[in-house]
Structure formats: C-alpha cells, structure tokens
Amino acid sequence: MSNPGTTIEFDYHAGVPLFSQFHINAGLKGGSLYDIIADDGRTVDEKITAKLEELSSDDYLTINQQLELLSFGWRSKKNPDTYFSGGMYEEFDFMGYFPKDLAVLAYEGNQEYLNQDFSFSDFAGTAELLTVFHFGYTKQIDDRLTFGARAKIYSSMFNVRSTKNKGTFTTIETPDGNNIYRHIISDANVVVKTSGYADLREINDSDSEEKAKEYKSTLLKKAFLGGNLGVGIDVGFSYKLEEQWIVTGSLTDFGLIVYNKDVETYAASGDYAFDGFESPIQFTGSGPQDFLDDLKESLSADTLSTSYTAMRPLKLNGSIKHVFNRYDDGTCNCYVEGKTPPYTDAFGFQFFSQFRPKRPVFAGSFFYYKRWFNFLRTKINYTIDEHSYYNVGLLVSTHFKPINMYIAADNLFAYSNVAKARGASLQLGINVVF
Numbered sequence: 001m002s003n004p005g006t007t008i009e010f011d012y013h014a015g016v017p018l019f020s021q022f023h024i025n026a027g028l029k030g031g032s033l034y035d036i037i038a039d040d041g042r043t044v045d046e047k048i049t050a051k052l053e054e055l056s057s058d059d060y061l062t063i064n065q066q067l068e069l070l071s072f073g074w075r076s077k078k079n080p081d082t083y084f085s086g087g088m089y090e091e092f093d094f095m096g097y098f099p100k101d102l103a104v105l106a107y108e109g110n111q112e113y114l115n116q117d118f119s120f121s122d123f124a125g126t127a128e129l130l131t132v133f134h135f136g137y138t139k140q141i142d143d144r145l146t147f148g149a150r151a152k153i154y155s156s157m158f159n160v161r162s163t164k165n166k167g168t169f170t171t172i173e174t175p176d177g178n179n180i181y182r183h184i185i186s187d188a189n190v191v192v193k194t195s196g197y198a199d200l201r202e203i204n205d206s207d208s209e210e211k212a213k214e215y216k217s218t219l220l221k222k223a224f225l226g227g228n229l230g231v232g233i234d235v236g237f238s239y240k241l242e243e244q245w246i247v248t249g250s251l252t253d254f255g256l257i258v259y260n261k262d263v264e265t266y267a268a269s270g271d272y273a274f275d276g277f278e279s280p281i282q283f284t285g286s287g288p289q290d291f292l293d294d295l296k297e298s299l300s301a302d303t304l305s306t307s308y309t310a311m312r313p314l315k316l317n318g319s320i321k322h323v324f325n326r327y328d329d330g331t332c333n334c335y336v337e338g339k340t341p342p343y344t345d346a347f348g349f350q351f352f353s354q355f356r357p358k359r360p361v362f363a364g365s366f367f368y369y370k371r372w373f374n375f376l377r378t379k380i381n382y383t384i385d386e387h388s389y390y391n392v393g394l395l396v397s398t399h400f401k402p403i404n405m406y407i408a409a410d411n412l413f414a415y416s417n418v419a420k421a422r423g424a425s426l427q428l429g430i431n432v433v434f
Helices: 044-054 100-108 197-204 209-226 287-298 412-420
Strands: 012-015 022-029 060-075 082-097 125-140 145-162 166-173 181-195 228-242 245-259 263-275 302-304 308-311 315-326 343-354 361-373 376-385 391-400 403-409 423-433
Touching (some): 125 209, 145 245, 181 197, 391 423, 412 423
Antiparallel strands (some): 012 060, 012 423, 022 060, 022 423, 060 082, 082 125, 125 145, 145 181, 145 228, 166 181, 228 245, 245 308, 263 302, 315 343, 361 376, 391 403
C-alpha cells in the first residue's frame, strides 16, 4: 500500500476490480540457483557443500504477493482539502531463514562435528495468507504539509510461524560408556504455531471432492471477515521543504492479529540423551516407535489449541526528491493553487525498512522520474538491498484520458539469466482517475 499522506492531485479514482494492482516480490539473501547448477567443473555435491559453508543463519528467502480486489477514493465536496479512500486486497507473505546448523547436520551428518553444538534457534520463519479491508483519510493541512492515516481490518486465512526457538543437539565421545558416542538434546524449546493448517491437513488426508469443495467454501468465508481477525493502521505525510524539495515518510501495517480459530501449536521442550553409533531412528521394526515415544515423553512434546497473537511486519518508508522543469515559464497560474506545480522531472532517494522475526531488513533507492507527455511517464531506479548491489528497475505509466495503466519491474539486468537473480519484483495495474 502507498503512503496515505501523499499529495493527491485528482478528485476521484476507482480501480478495476482484480486488475487495479498485482504485485509480487521474491528475494534470496546469500545465494542463487546458479550457485548449484553452474557448469564450472564441480559436482553438485561439491557445490552444495561449498554453499553450506558460505551461507549463515541470517540468510533467508522472502516472498510477498498482493492482489488488490477493490480500490476507490473521492475528494470531499465540503472540504476539498480532504480525500477519502477505501478498498480490499489479498496478501501472501513468507519469510524463511536458512537453518544453517540443521542443514549441515542433515546433509553431512555429525561424524565430522563431534563436541559441536547444533542450534535449534536457526529454525525460524513465518507464512501468512490474509485479506485486508481498509479506509483512509488524507488531509492537506496547508501549502506545505499533507497528512494521512488508513485504518485496516485483517482477516487471516492461514498462518504458520516459528520464532525464538532454542536448544542444542550435540554428539560427544564416550569411550568409557556403553557405546562410542552419546547424542544429547539440551534445553530444547521448539514451538510451531499454526492457524488454518488443520483444515488443510484434512483435505490432504481425504480424497473426497466434497471435502475439497467444503474447504474452498471455508477459505472464502475466512477471506471475508470469517477468519482470525486483527486491526492495524498506516500513517504518513508529505512536506515541502521549499517549492522544489519534498520529503515524505510513512509507517504501514502497525497492527496485530489474534489467532483463536482452527489453531494448532506444536511444542517440544526439555532434555534428552541416547547412546549409539547412529541415531536409533530406523524405519524398520519396533525400535523407532519406542524411541519416538520416549523422545516425546522426555521433551514434553504437545499439540495445543491455545490462541496466540502476532504483530504484522511493520514497514517504514521515507523519501526526499527534487522536482524541476516546469510546464510553464513561472508567470502563469497553470495549476491549482496549493497543489504541486506541473514539473516534468524529478530525482531523489527512497528508503525502506521492514521488521522481520530476527531483525529488520533494509533497502535504499536512487531514482529519476520523467514525464515525457501527458500520457506517458517513466521512473528508473537503482536499488541497494540485502539481495543485490546492482538492482536496476523501471516503471512505465500511461494515461489515456481517465484510464491509467502501469507496469514496474526490478532487477532488469538479471532477466538475461534468471538463475543468477537473487531478487525480482513485478507490479502492474489498471485504474480510472478523474
């Protein structure tokens, strides 16, 4: 969603339902598919081993997708300095950190890592599917300052999150014990919280077409305020430092969701130790079940139905831009008094930050905007973020009478070899503006 405090020059707008905005963004910090499939003379095992050594538990995969279902707005007739807006959109958001220790343990085993702790805290991530209903208010305070706020109601359809896990797995030599090795799980506390997963699991366990239809109906109800509900707010401003310098800032998705429907929480905590050359988990005979029952009892593993609350991933945006090249020569009043003069060019800097389970992520962009004709505008930007230091993006916006169409894409140079890309973003839409 855009800054609710941006300066608005038009009187009405309406998005074409399901087509007013589609946005998808994906990023991978720490590597790319090309690192594994590159024809460089090494085997796949060698490349995976090298990449495991290179990656850390701070590396991650992120995917965000938004589809605007309804969008509209109008200027108040009683107070022309006030603009109201509203709408509804669907959003999917995923953030998964690379579980470095657990990946090394799974791929290479523990034979070469005796007396080394493998941490469960590396296991962290969140996923959410929800719809958002919103209503906004934008007010031009004076010729310099515009302020806006947007109220939101969240209706979550699916959520899974596991953060702040702790505990270690260690293998030590025990020459004086029953066997050579002792495997120790210490101070474990691993929690996976889910909402909406139980319904989905029932569908997977059933081949019934009727059950699948029932789930689709349930999912639709959850989308329209029948899911786990939450509230949030966006606030923002635009301020003219002087005629041609403008500063903007916004805080979006400051809110939370209470999960109390279709909730399952899987938790395991405690300590456990067993002796042997290998893990006793072998999928033959009665041994595995005996071991798993013992492990479950020792670690106090439970499936709970208690509700939980989670904050939305708060986003911070800021920018400063300089506009220049006026339409007129400065002597005529060719624009509405108090509104931004019709400048054709602008350059500036944008800053973005988003709070995530382990720490915030950051990005910064330098941009240049050009209005070529009344019907054609472009914006090119160079972005530095945690995925890449050479991300070049382009936006093209067209206006044919009241119809506005736009498309924007990032990381353009990576499209020559998508396997090398560590991030990509696409946004497009159609709106009617008066």
